[in-house]
Amino acid sequence: MKKTLQKQRALIIACAGMFTLAFAVFYALAGRGGSDISIHATWASEIVFTDVRSFVHHGAHPLWHTLVALMMRLGLSVRLSAALVTTALKTAELGLAFWLLKKAIGDLLPRAAVAVCAVVAMLVGPLCLPWINPTVYLGVGTPNTWHSPTQMIALVFMLLCVPMTARLYEQFEASLPEGKPTPWKQAALLSGLLLTSLVAKPTFMQAFVPAAGLFFLIEWIGHPRQSRFFWRMILVFLPSV
Known part of the structure; x- marks a missing residue:
């Protein structure tokens, strides 16, 4: 200790x-x-x-x-x-x-x-x-974001969700060429955090969903045989859209 x-x-x-x-x-x-x-x-x-x-x-x-x-x-x-x-x-x-x-x-x-x-x-x-x-x-x-208390709580979710999303993609990328979909437990945790962030403030998701969607679309085009991963990521984001 x-x-x-x-x-x-x-x-x-x-x-x-x-x-x-x-x-x-x-x-x-x-x-x-x-x-x-x-x-x-x-x-x-x-x-x-x-x-x-x-x-x-x-x-x-x-x-x-x-x-x-x-x-x-x-x-x-x-x-x-x-x-x-x-x-x-x-x-x-x-x-x-x-x-x-x-x-x-x-x-x-x-x-x-x-x-x-x-x-x-x-x-x-x-x-x-x-x-x-x-x-x-x-x-x-x-x-100045210090003036908005609801922005503070949105930033906390941003600092949780963005790295977690990046980590899930890194795990998928490391599993190539066979490619493994995101484990359901991790997918459910991220999905829950994203959904809760909307209750905190939708500002973060208004920027993150389009950016993440475009990123995953480009990667899907580059990995057309790995649809399982990308469909699972769609399910992760779907409740928050």
Whole structure:
């Protein structure tokens, strides 16, 4: 246990720092009546668990609102619940980004450097074009994804689903020329994550489905005898279309 903690020290420090920074930002934004997080938090406070209609009353992506409503059931305030849920999502993003970077970089960089890269990736904002929008970094009504709590949860699913899809194709590619279809358990897991991401926010799937569809179509043309794999991938995505 001690060795594991020492090995993950850089990630733990990075996550603790991100949690502290994100909570300060989101708690402040949740206190502003015109901010996205404040508006969504108000909608979350209107959820009644015995009334299904209240979950979709204000939009088609109620997952964040449901998580906030569950936190409120613990006796926390609307503002604190919204800040904690969004902060947890941002910290999860950092952990997933670290894992992806570490997997891609391997041992080329020490874990501390990978953690720094992951933190920087989480802090990247839009281009600063003050002549178009002088308040671009204020986080309200801007292209800055930090302003949208529902976008946070969509990014978590993106960081899960895209690498998983790539991994399934890599497994298929490694099995060529005979070609093996994706195992049903892995296919079902990915399909479930993709479907759940729609409840979080459809933004990710609106971009991912066309891109993945085009990619798999091109690969199918290149491997016309491996239809089993591609039909199974169609079944993976079908519930989310």
